[in-house]
Amino acid sequence: KGQFRREQKRLTEAIKSGGSPKSTWFGYEPLLFLLSVIDARGGSSAYIENKVPESPSLHSETNDNTEVPEEDSAYFLGDETTMPPYDYSTPCDTSRGPRKRSLTEMLSSSYNMKDVRRRFAEKKPMTKLERAVNVLRDLAEIGVEEKEDQYDKYGSYIASQLRELPLRNFISLQAQINNLITTERLSCIENHV
Numbered sequence: 001k002g003q004f005r006r007e008q009k010r011l012t013e014a015i016k017s018g019g020s021p022k023s024t025w026f027g028y029e030p031l032l033f034l035l036s037v038i039d040a041r042g043g044s045s046a047y048i049e050n051k052v053p054e055s056p057s058l059h060s061e062t063n064d065n066t067e068v069p070e071e072d073s074a075y076f077l078g079d080e081t082t083m084p085p086y087d088y089s090t091p092c093d094t095s096r097g098p099r100k101r102s103l104t105e106m107l108s109s110s111y112n113m114k115d116v117r118r119r120f121a122e123k124k125p126m127t128k129l130e131r132a133v134n135v136l137r138d139l140a141e142i143g144v145e146e147k148e149d150q151y152d153k154y155g156s157y158i159a160s161q162l163r164e165l166p167l168r169n170f171i172s173l174q175a176q177i178n179n180l181i182t183t184e185r186l187s188c189i190e191n192h193v
Contacts, residue, residue, distance in 0.1 A: 003027070005022055007025050008035070
């Protein structure tokens with residue numbers, strides 16, 4: 001998000017000075033939805049300001065017609081601090097009574113992220129991008145849940161020892177270890193045949 005904001009600022013300054021509004025950063029166009037996301041680390045002002053002005057000339061260069069609506073994309077891409085659209089011209093009013101709990105508060109009070117994500121997903125049909133993001137999240141969680149066994153720990157130990165050796169010694173020892181393992185595996189195959 002920070003890199004995107006810096007790139008947006010650079011492009012805004014380039015437009016003001018008459019330069020080219022085209023970004024050379026590969027991640028700029030996929031992150032254009034961030035223009036609508038409110039920065040949660042704002043100041044203590046009574047007014048919330050839209051910090052990054054949206055430039056129509058920047059959007060004219062995107063050719064992707066399968067965009068996810070901006071209000072949906074921030075949530076499904078994992079930004080837990082996003083807020084619903086807000087009228088930026090009026091001061092914040094906290095005298096209306098009890099406020100709704102934010103997503104961060106809900107998660108910190110025994111809510112499971114999978115349950116929250118599932119609840120929001122049930123309300124709207126998912127786009128291709130949202131489905132892909134959910135699949136990637138599930139794959140990432142699968143890798144985290146696996147525990148190391150004795151072989152993983154021993155492999156890490158051997159790796160740490162090999163890192164301390166000079167390159168020539170490392171390559172020689174690596175070849176010896178590979179030969180020992182191959183010989184042992186071949187003897188196991190011959191015993192079973």
